[in-house]
Amino acid sequence: MEKTSIQVELASYLGKLLRDHFGKGPSSVYVSVNKPFITMHIRDFIAPMERVLIDQGKLLKVEELRDHLMEELLPEIKATVQTMLGVNISEMYYDWSLENRSGMILSVLSESDHQLKDYPQKEAIQQETAVISEMAEKVPAHMDSCFLNNRTLLIRRDGILVRIEKELIVNGFEEALRLSKKGLEKRLLKHSKINSILDGEVTDLFVDWDFEKDKSYIIFVL
Missing domain, CATH: 3.30.70 (Alpha-Beta Plaits)
Incomplete structure (x- = not known):
């Protein structure tokens, strides 16, 4: 399977997984593979109950609830990414931007201990x-x-x-x-x-x- 097709399939998988567990999925997921990193940028993602808590100013409560859910979901996400891409993941990170209704999941491959590419700034x-x-x-x-x-x-x-x-x-x-x-x-x-x-x-x-x-x-x- 071509790299682009796998990225589309991964995006579809993550969108469905989040919808199944949060009650509402994101409008889009953009997957980028640039070894040793894989990023999954989640956009327009706020569940109805979360919106109520955010309107009440309880952002930390939403973050805490998402952390508990992600503890259960990360092992499944890790296993799926490894199987689909044929890689070994050593670390996974995630964060949310509630004000932008977005999120990011970062997978770090086992081959990550090397100098990263330079850029002007x-x-x-x-x-x-x-x-x-x-x-x-x-x-x-x-x-x-x-x-x-x-x-x-x-x-x-x-x-x-x-x-x-x-x-x-x-x-x-x-x-x-x-x-x-x-x-x-x-x-x-x-x-x-x-x-x-x-x-x-x-x-x-x-x-x-x-x-x-x-x-x-x-x-x-x-």
């Missing part, structure tokens, strides 16, 4: 990201970034958790920490210089962490 983007990271937690021990396509910028950070965050995770406050960090980092990133550095307007922003590996991914959609 790479040094400036990573310097600004280091500044933002220091405001939120600390400067990453290592950072890399690349464009997955002409509209999607990915930034990988390693070694960003501070000691108090690690202690919160050990004591069972991982979910509260994740939600708090997302809110803080997204506010800082939205008001950073990254928008002016990039050749295009940022329309979507996603952030997620693997606390066990002390790793994080940021994705900008232009």
Whole structure:
């Protein structure tokens, strides 16, 4: 099966899976394969009950409910992507932009430990990201970034958790920490210089962490 056909089939599969579990599916899913990364950009996705909670200002409740559902769905999504593409996935991340009614699922293949492709603004983007990271937690021990396509910028950070965050995770406050960090980092990133550095307007922003590996991914959609 051709790559494009597989991407369309994956998009259809994810749309149906979300509809079956949330009661309403997205209007579209855009799948991009740029090894070692696979992204699934979900658009126009808000369930009726979620819309009620959002209108009541309960965005964190919606995020929390989605996290619980995604814990169950990610293993199935991982197995399906691996089977359809014939790859091995080592990590999976996801995030939602409720204000834009969008989401992003990122799969990282086992072959991910190599230098990412350069692009003109790479040094400036990573310097600004280091500044933002220091405001939120600390400067990453290592950072890399690349464009997955002409509209999607990915930034990988390693070694960003501070000691108090690690202690919160050990004591069972991982979910509260994740939600708090997302809110803080997204506010800082939205008001950073990254928008002016990039050749295009940022329309979507996603952030997620693997606390066990002390790793994080940021994705900008232009």
